[in-house]
Amino acid sequence: MDLPPVVSRSEWEGARQELLAKEKEATRARDALAAERRRLPRVRVEKDYVLQGPEGEVPLGELFEGRRQLILYHFMFGPNQDAGCDGCSMVVDQLGHLAHFHARDTSFALVSRAPVEKLEAYRERMGWDVPWYSSFASDFNVDFEVSPEEPRVGEYQDGETFALDVFLRDGDEIFQTYRTESRGVEALGSVWSYLDLTPLGRQEEWEDSPEGYPQGKPYQWWRRHDEYET
Amino acid sequence: MSPVGTREEWLEARTRLLAEEKELTRRSDELARKRQELPWVQVEQEYVFETPVGPRTLTELFDGRSQLLVYHFMFGATVPGWPEAGCPGCSYTADSLDGAALHLPPHGVTFVAVSRAPLEQLEAYKRRMGWRFPWVSAEGSDFNLDFSVFTDEGRRTGKGFNFGTAKHTDEIDLRRDELHGLSAFVLEGGVVYHTYSTYDRGTDALNATWALLDRTAFGRGEDPENWPLRHDEYT
Numbered sequence: 164m165d166l167p168p169v170v171s172r173s174e175w176e177g178a179r180q181e182l183l184a185k186e187k188e189a190t191r192a193r194d195a196l197a198a199e200r201r202r203l204p205r206v207r208v209e210k211d212y213v214l215q216g217p218e219g220e221v222p223l224g225e226l227f228e229g230r231r232q233l234i235l236y237h238f239m240f241g242p243n244q245d246a247g248c249d250g251c252s253m254v255v256d257q258l259g260h261l262a263h264f265h266a267r268d269t270s271f272a273l274v275s276r277a278p279v280e281k282l283e284a285y286r287e288r289m290g291w292d293v294p295w296y297s298s299f300a301s302d303f304n305v306d307f308e309v310s311p312e313e314p315r316v317g318e319y320q321d322g323e324t325f326a327l328d329v330f331l332r333d334g335d336e337i338f339q340t341y342r343t344e345s346r347g348v349e350a351l352g353s354v355w356s357y358l359d360l361t362p363l364g365r366q367e368e369w370e371d372s373p374e375g376y377p378q379g380k381p382y383q384w385w386r387r388h389d390e391y392e393t
Numbered sequence: 394m395s396p397v398g399t400r401e402e403w404l405e406a407r408t409r410l411l412a413e414e415k416e417l418t419r420r421s422d423e424l425a426r427k428r429q430e431l432p433w434v435q436v437e438q439e440y441v442f443e444t445p446v447g448p449r450t451l452t453e454l455f456d457g458r459s460q461l462l463v464y465h466f467m468f469g470a471t472v473p474g475w476p477e478a479g480c481p482g483c484s485y486t487a488d489s490l491d492g493a494a495l496h497l498p499p500h501g502v503t504f505v506a507v508s509r510a511p512l513e514q515l516e517a518y519k520r521r522m523g524w525r526f527p528w529v530s531a532e533g534s535d536f537n538l539d540f541s542v543f544t545d546e547g548r549r550t551g552k553g554f555n556f557g558t559a560k561h562t563d564e565i566d567l568r569r570d571e572l573h574g575l576s577a578f579v580l581e582g583g584v585v586y587h588t589y590s591t592y593d594r595g596t597d598a599l600n601a602t603w604a605l606l607d608r609t610a611f612g613r614g615e616d617p618e619n620w621p622l623r624h625d626e627y628t
Contacts, residue, residue: 169586170432176543178431179590180556182424189424190594192417196410203406204398253496259489338397342407346418353489353599362395373394387474387484388522 197359198371205331205338205362212303214296215279221296223303223330224337228294232269232361233330237309240275240282241321242299247275247285248320254348255291260388263354267366267384268377271357272296276304276314276323327351331362433579433586440536442529443512451536451578452585454529460502461578464490465537466528467571468508468515479508479518483573486596487524494526507531509571540576540590541567555592575599 170178212223227233238255239248255273264271272294275282279297286295304310307328315322327348329341340362351357358365364372367381398406440451455461466487468479478484487506494504505527508515512530519528531537538548547553551568554561565572575596577589591599 166433166581167430167588168432169435172434172543175432175434175587176556179543182427182431183556183558183595185427186424186591186595189417189420192420196413196417199410199413202395203410204396204403205394206400206403207397256492256495257489258492259485263485263488333394339403340395343414347411347414350418350421352493354485382482385481385485387478387481388488390481 193359194370197364200341200360201362201364201370201372201376203340203362205340208330208337208339210302210306212298212301212306214274214298214301214303216294216296217279217283224332224335226270226272226294226296227330227332227337228270230265230268230270231332232267232363233332234264234269234271234357234361235328235330236271236273237304237307237324237326237328238273238275238295239309239320239323239325240277240285241318241323242277242281242314243316243321244277245281245285246288247277247282248323248325251325252289254325254351255289255293257352258293259354261293262388262391263385264357266386266391267358267361268363269358269361270294274298274303276310276321327360329361428589431588433588436578436585436587438535438539440531440534442507442531442534442536444527444529445512445516449529452580452583454503454505455578455580455585456498456503458498458501458503459580461580462497462502462504463540463576463578464504464506465540465572465574465576466506466508467573468510468518469571471569472571476510476514477518478521479510479515480571480573484522486573486599487522487526490599491524491526503527505529507536509537537571538567540587541572541574541592555595558593560593 208223214221214223214226226235236254238251258271261271274296276298278299282295282297298304304323305312307326309324309326311322325348326342326344328339331338331340341360343360355365363376364370365381366377366379366384368378369381370378372378436451441448442451442454464487466479466483468483469475472480474481490504497504507529509531511532515528515530542548542551542553544553547567551566552562554565554567554572572592573596574590574592576587579586579588
């Protein structure tokens, strides 16, 4: 194995500074992309989807839990399976505390095709507290192109795929603003990375956002997760 | 607010953006490759940390693996919440790191948080926050200073945060202030090398497991068998 050269601290710092300039370029490029996302047009969700939660039927609008934005992860969990997808499980493991999303007027939910009892059992096993809804009895997954028309026996997770959608609520109306799949999901992890996909962004004053968007000072809105006022 | 469009219009705009997102993904891959090409610096000093199982050296923190990622968690006398609590911003990052860190040891990477506060304070706060990652105290050692500035001048003056970036340069004194960051080390032939450190907005993207691996000496490497697994399935 060809390992990099061993150098002094000051030589290393020189090489690191050169790389830092490139890392900063990538950070600025990421900010610019997030600004473009906030200007994407939105599409009205015309159908009244009803999903299944642990307490019974839940219309799509209630996934917002009264907040303005909803990040929805389509978690691969086929109806014939007892455990959800391992890659999706890693995504949820590193999600962080939902209190930080809520502090930005944003809810987070998982939706899968498996019936709600299976989701609840697996959620308990994994020790997660993220809200999880079943689309077992709804067209939701097929319409959003993450499930085949009929579950495919013998395929991984019965043929489900993963994706992340972002929705915005305006009164009683729901709009889809964003979707990402594949390596776009791979890049997510921090609360910031998720907020960068939402129509309102991080809601910080330095952001290039359309006129009138809610914005405050960075590094001031967050609290320790048990210190947010509800 | 953005205009409401048809599904087709949205798809067209989204597809245009996707091309730019892909460009950034490729650029991030390229940066990860360059991180792996950075030269290494031998760590000459034998640092000792206070851990729940007694004092441990930096070498021992590797815990039998070849790579070590250290999250410099701000928990010291100048941090809001002292003496009971660590920095709120680091706590926010730690909430996400906690789950990601479960997937690192099975990939040959040990993850540990290091702070200046005494161990008892770290342990009490960790219980309160419900975290699982290992957390050790560097109280009384120069570890934090040594991995935030890299020149003798910097060590003497406490200046030079984030490799001398102009921003913050006057107000930050690294001899006194707590700052967060991430450092990567590798253990090769019994010798510890420092390979990477990042601060400030460089930590934005850190919380995901892939992003963490992109910052280790060996990167994502070949996908080993049985990784990733559900976190209660690793043996």
